[in-house]
Amino acid sequence: MLAESPAPPSTVPSLNRADREALLGFLVGMRTFEERGVALYKQGRTPGSFYDGRGQEAISVGAAFALGPDDVICSPLIRDLGAHLVRGTDLTEIIRHHLGRDNRLSRGREGNVHFGDVDRGVVGMVSMLPDMMVVAVGLAMAFRLRRERRVALTFFGEGATSPGAWHEAMNFAGLRREPVILVCENNGLAYSTPSSAQFAVGPAERAAAYGMPGVVVDGNDVEAVFAATHAARERALRGDGPTLIEARTMRMNGHGSHDDARYVDPELLAAWAERDPIATYEARLRADGIDVDAIRAAVLARLDAAVEAALATPLPDPSSATEGLFCTTEPRPLGRGDAPWSGHAATSSGAAAGDAAAGDPPAGDTTIEGAGPAAGSPR
Amino acid sequence: MLAESPAPPSTVPSLNRADREALLGFLVGMRTFEERGVALYKQGRTPGSFYDGRGQEAISVGAAFALGPDDVICSPLIRDLGAHLVRGTDLTEIIRHHLGRDNRLSRGREGNVHFGDVDRGVVGMVSMLPDMMVVAVGLAMAFRLRRERRVALTFFGEGATSPGAWHEAMNFAGLRREPVILVCENNGLAYSTPSSAQFAVGPAERAAAYGMPGVVVDGNDVEAVFAATHAARERALRGDGPTLIEARTMRMNGHGSHDDARYVDPELLAAWAERDPIATYEARLRADGIDVDAIRAAVLARLDAAVEAALATPLPDPSSATEGLFCTTEPRPLGRGDAPWSGHAATSSGAAAGDAAAGDPPAGDTTIEGAGPAAGSPR
Amino acid sequence: MSTLDTTAPATATMTYLQAITDALRVEMRRDERVFVLGEDVGAFGGAFKATEGLFDEFGADRVQDTPIAEAAIIGTSVGAALAGLRPVCEVQFADFVATGFDQLVNVAGKMHWRTGLAVPMVLRLPSGGGFAGGPFHSQNPEAWFMHAPGLKVLAPSTPADAKGMLSAAIRDHNPVCFLEHKHLYRRIKGEVPVGEHLEPFTARVARAGEELTIVAYGAMLHLALEAAARFEPGRVEVLDLRSLVPLDEEAILASVRRTSKVLIVDEANETCAAGAQVAALVADRAFSDLDGPVRRVAAPDVPIPFSPVLEQQVLPTADRIAEAARELLAY
Amino acid sequence: MSTLDTTAPATATMTYLQAITDALRVEMRRDERVFVLGEDVGAFGGAFKATEGLFDEFGADRVQDTPIAEAAIIGTSVGAALAGLRPVCEVQFADFVATGFDQLVNVAGKMHWRTGLAVPMVLRLPSGGGFAGGPFHSQNPEAWFMHAPGLKVLAPSTPADAKGMLSAAIRDHNPVCFLEHKHLYRRIKGEVPVGEHLEPFTARVARAGEELTIVAYGAMLHLALEAAARFEPGRVEVLDLRSLVPLDEEAILASVRRTSKVLIVDEANETCAAGAQVAALVADRAFSDLDGPVRRVAAPDVPIPFSPVLEQQVLPTADRIAEAARELLAY
Numbered sequence A, B: 001m002l003a004e005s006p007a008p009p010s011t012v013p014s015l016n017r018a019d020r021e022a023l024l025g026f027l028v029g030m031r032t033f034e035e036r037g038v039a040l041y042k043q044g045r046t047p048g049s050f051y052d053g054r055g056q057e058a059i060s061v062g063a064a065f066a067l068g069p070d071d072v073i074c075s076p077l078i079r080d081l082g083a084h085l086v087r088g089t090d091l092t093e094i095i096r097h098h099l100g101r102d103n104r105l106s107r108g109r110e111g112n113v114h115f116g117d118v119d120r121g122v123v124g125m126v127s128m129l130p131d132m133m134v135v136a137v138g139l140a141m142a143f144r145l146r147r148e149r150r151v152a153l154t155f156f157g158e159g160a161t162s163p164g165a166w167h168e169a170m171n172f173a174g175l176r177r178e179p180v181i182l183v184c185e186n187n188g189l190a191y192s193t194p195s196s197a198q199f200a201v202g203p204a205e206r207a208a209a210y211g212m213p214g215v216v217v218d219g220n221d222v223e224a225v226f227a228a229t230h231a232a233r234e235r236a237l238r239g240d241g242p243t244l245i246e247a248r249t250m251r252m253n254g255h256g257s258h259d260d261a262r263y264v265d266p267e268l269l270a271a272w273a274e275r276d277p278i279a280t281y282e283a284r285l286r287a288d289g290i291d292v293d294a295i296r297a298a299v300l301a302r303l304d305a306a307v308e309a310a311l312a313t314p315l316p317d318p319s320s321a322t323e324g325l326f327c328t329t330e331p332r333p334l335g336r337g338d339a340p341w342s343g344h345a346a347t348s349s350g351a352a353a354g355d356a357a358a359g360d361p362p363a364g365d366t367t368i369e370g371a372g373p374a375a376g377s378p379r
Numbered sequence C, D: 001m002s003t004l005d006t007t008a009p010a011t012a013t014m015t016y017l018q019a020i021t022d023a024l025r026v027e028m029r030r031d032e033r034v035f036v037l038g039e040d041v042g043a044f045g046g047a048f049k050a051t052e053g054l055f056d057e058f059g060a061d062r063v064q065d066t067p068i069a070e071a072a073i074i075g076t077s078v079g080a081a082l083a084g085l086r087p088v089c090e091v092q093f094a095d096f097v098a099t100g101f102d103q104l105v106n107v108a109g110k111m112h113w114r115t116g117l118a119v120p121m122v123l124r125l126p127s128g129g130g131f132a133g134g135p136f137h138s139q140n141p142e143a144w145f146m147h148a149p150g151l152k153v154l155a156p157s158t159p160a161d162a163k164g165m166l167s168a169a170i171r172d173h174n175p176v177c178f179l180e181h182k183h184l185y186r187r188i189k190g191e192v193p194v195g196e197h198l199e200p201f202t203a204r205v206a207r208a209g210e211e212l213t214i215v216a217y218g219a220m221l222h223l224a225l226e227a228a229a230r231f232e233p234g235r236v237e238v239l240d241l242r243s244l245v246p247l248d249e250e251a252i253l254a255s256v257r258r259t260s261k262v263l264i265v266d267e268a269n270e271t272c273a274a275g276a277q278v279a280a281l282v283a284d285r286a287f288s289d290l291d292g293p294v295r296r297v298a299a300p301d302v303p304i305p306f307s308p309v310l311e312q313q314v315l316p317t318a319d320r321i322a323e324a325a326r327e328l329l330a331y
């Protein structure tokens, strides 16, 4: 038998009420954004294609929520909009990007979820799967070589465990104990291809073949994803190397908005719909007395404003297309992302994540802009 | 713990006296050939480079010896001359090839151990590791699709388990249960790089991550390698899919003849020298009353004659270099190799390998050309 | 358009995409060694539906879904080809071929020359831009293959050629990179011979003219025709290369000798593109016939942008082709 | 040979290989962000000994042995570069770059244009033939990189250039493919400035002449010089490209405008090689200055054979270059 769980985390991360409100804000933010995105695409306002992560919101939100500001995400993929929201990337910019308007993230050069945010420590993806995982291992190597207390985190689908790049990244990470967190979103499908036609042995089980723990987690439970990522981050910061987290979930829409996904068993979808990560979390928070409707309303208001602003944005200047192939000035460093979890608030570097893990956030928290439900909603 | 051994083979293969004589002939044939090869290289008669498999002879000889005539080897690598000898490729042609003379195997287009023998079901290697393993899986797929009772066998070093191609080949083989035998020669070194800098978990242990058995075998024991390969072949013919065989051994010379391998611990070499696959096998056969010296003499005589013939061969016609980039006639099919093991002799197709596994070969064996020690020595 | 058949076959109207599916179906019916493999090509019918219906007709053994692993798709195809089968593999987007590049150039391309073993396989590569696919879904990688000895490289522009050349590629004994332009899939319709149909790997005069030759292939052929139509009939000739390896050098030279001027269009990035090779050929072997510089219209050396306004700035357009043609005619 | 230094530095005699090692050492001493990685580059010093001594001086963190995994070598270098380090990675033979091709062209090459993030890394590629290396140890893959936007491509021919351009590549903010010709490693010696030494990414007139320009780079530069020396002094000019991306178009055009004739030499396979791009450039922008066809001497489109008698048939030789020059001069 392969080891499927790591040693228990040394500190149990705690989430306070504001954290939970924030998490729900991000979950709802991702869902509503993507619903709007599908609509804009179907209205013909979004060029190219549109991809969403319906049903998988808890993974990118929960994982990113565990990161400190100096950690780097490389890269959120097509189901991982939540990670961008947690890091604080401006919502209007993201919509501009999707619409092919001028924007700070991609200048119209890239579309759909192909973007990062240099200023917030998020490296944009390439399509080739899972190339950015290899790059994440390289970032982690740099952190290790410089003895910095930061980690890199990467996302990939279960289908993306088949390309050779996955193996090379796993081998480098495991062999050299790089401080990297490898989040596999196992939604059982790679486009139309079920896992049974993708591999003989599941991703987490395979982690042992690289000398690293493989942890299976409920990908529809945002707090479970958060806790697993937090533990993996602590392990990495301790110098113990990488963790593969396999978050089990279901892709509730087609591969992209062009795909009606007729090949998916409706009963399976219905069963997973019962476990919707947002509905279940909302119920839980509502039971705790949190004003879920206020969070929803705040998120929607922001989204409406952002869409309006984005639609009013001009297209990029055509002549800009050929600029900047090469870097001719001093390279821009990766910036620091938002790290909204209260456990990071004790320090601004995130270095003391483990230490600050327990208890409520100190007063005067400066990491999160604003407070209350709106703090967790996308900007 | 990962499973490191498959179900026990359904039939125990038996080796009769002639088989053992043949095995020793091939082992000695490989050793003496390569010693001569090093000398020719150092004399400046061999262009380019020279690679040998000193200390690893038992692996390619033992593995190839288990194959039936319709099985395909894709590909013997730089330590695997023995596989070519077992399949019956003409020794003079091989030397011509090494010397860059005109020859039927490569027409002077390729050098060192980069050759196959189309007529004997041996596909020549490319340098890129382990690309030919992927090709072997494709051959096996064709055999499966056509419901043929044959297997493909591939060789690779432990260092060649790091490239992405290895993972893709393992995944395709394990997932689709291809009839392929994956022989890993773990000599602890990849050029100057020890296994400790290559991977965190050994190759055989990793086989489980692909849903296939990983078998560790003493790579210096030709009969052990034969038995493991035989079992893997039976398993493949039963439709149960691939086996990874990790044959543990030691590279006793440098990476190539240009490399003095100063980086290898002399004590380690001395320890492995005690376990030399040829000396130990010779002692065993001598104890059984086999005339080892006669085998050696026969091998040497053939080698001398082959070297002489090769040195008298003209260089290829320069204008031939640009011919035949594309195939313009009906493709040449892969031919049938020698299958000298007595267990194959009952049938000519090798289909009954399992059935014929026990006992002495029937009289009137037509698979092996000739009889006695010379049969096993290289031609 | 010549065919190898001697009798004039019946035709049907098909899109470029339907013609490709038709070729696969006809060749699979004709030769049971032919099979297709790739990501999602099975019951789903492929990302572009090029293999639609084949799974139902031929079953899972001959229409194989694979894991996401381009090196294995190509490499196992090489193995199957060595064993005597005729794999037709699909890379979901041509852009992803870079992840299986080594198997293609080092294993497939060099096999016959090195060993005498044939590798009869086809690699279908949905390529090209024009629909806001962005930097990773718009590439035209053909020049990489042209610079790798041992690969044939085809890039048809019409439904009939797509069918005839894909069928001929499947019957060829060599590894063939078959570039099917995604932007033509559903936009271009034409008459296509029904049943067996083969096209040779040669160029074709798509429009005759006396004063200037425009050399193009794939999606660019249609822009070249559009640009040529803006001039008086008989002035601008358009040569559709169709095949890049082998390159129909005689057809190119014959046309340029007649017109004395040449404009070469590439959708690919300019440097070292197919058009550079055509320009080098003309500058060497038709030099004395030239009455003007060898001009090119190609994508500049940047990735293909997503936003349509940027993409149209980078990709050649009929306007830019016509403008360059006008200048050359006036030279 | 221009340098960016203003004072004339002291020089030492070095082989091409020693110059490379020297550049690595100087730059690693100068900038602690610089580190090297690759197969066997550590204590062993690399397959060609290019990193000899560096492990002892800089330790295992800055001179890293890697597993055999070119995609990971390149891809982790991209990551390290994004984090602000300056990786210099070695592919053991340039031929093996095909296994890491995707990371190079799709990740490294496109990063800055797409995201604004710089990828300051150098990929050292021991390339070229001439020593019976055979089909997999003799390739010249530079045209593939030239056709992939966002990569700089250098190919020095002298020890001083090897040092100066490698140092400049390490300080460049972009991914640079550095083609070091294996056959020059120990055969070519020259004076090399000691200490810091930078060369710009421009071409250089290696020999001045009035009647014909031979354009070459890498190992071919030496054959071109040998061929040029067979003619009267002042007749044949030899231009050493040194850098392929950026390509010094002005230097090429200026030379051809002066001489009116051009011969381009490629060790790489002819189709779509660097020389095809140079030919296309000349045929377009120097057309009116040309007094003869744009000729090329290049390897034909086959793999590079092992047996020296075959290899010499395929690779350009001084004889074949001189013969083509003679024909052009007489044109």
Ligand SMILES: Cc1ncc(C[n+]2csc(CCOP(=O)(O)OP(=O)(O)O)c2C)c(N)n1
Pocket (backbone or CB within 6 Å): A079, A127, A128, A129, A130, A156, A157, A158, A159, A160, A161, A163, A185, A187, A189, A190, A191, A251, A255, C039, C068, C069, C070, C092, C096, C099
């Ligand atoms: C190397 C490569 N080959 C093919 C593709 C085309 N492709 C895009 S997404 C996808 C399916 C990915 O499945 P999975 O990794 O499970 O992610 P999911 O879509 O389920 O989130 C495929 C095949 C690609 N992006 N990269």
Ligand SMILES: Cc1ncc(C[n+]2csc(CCOP(=O)(O)OP(=O)(O)O)c2C)c(N)n1
Pocket (backbone or CB within 6 Å): B079, B127, B128, B129, B130, B156, B157, B158, B159, B160, B161, B163, B185, B187, B189, B190, B191, B251, B255, D039, D068, D069, D070, D092, D096, D099
């Ligand atoms: C893809 C690739 N990268 C690099 C090399 C260069 N190379 C040739 S042999 C070798 C070491 C191989 O080690 P291993 O697989 O253990 O085989 P061994 O030499 O020990 O038999 C290396 C790195 C190669 N052949 N292919």
Ligand SMILES: [Mg+2]
Pocket (backbone or CB within 6 Å): A157, A158, A159, A185, A186, A187, A188, A189, A190, A191
């Ligand atoms: Mg999936």
Ligand SMILES: [Mg+2]
Pocket (backbone or CB within 6 Å): B157, B158, B159, B185, B186, B187, B188, B189, B190, B191
């Ligand atoms: Mg080894």
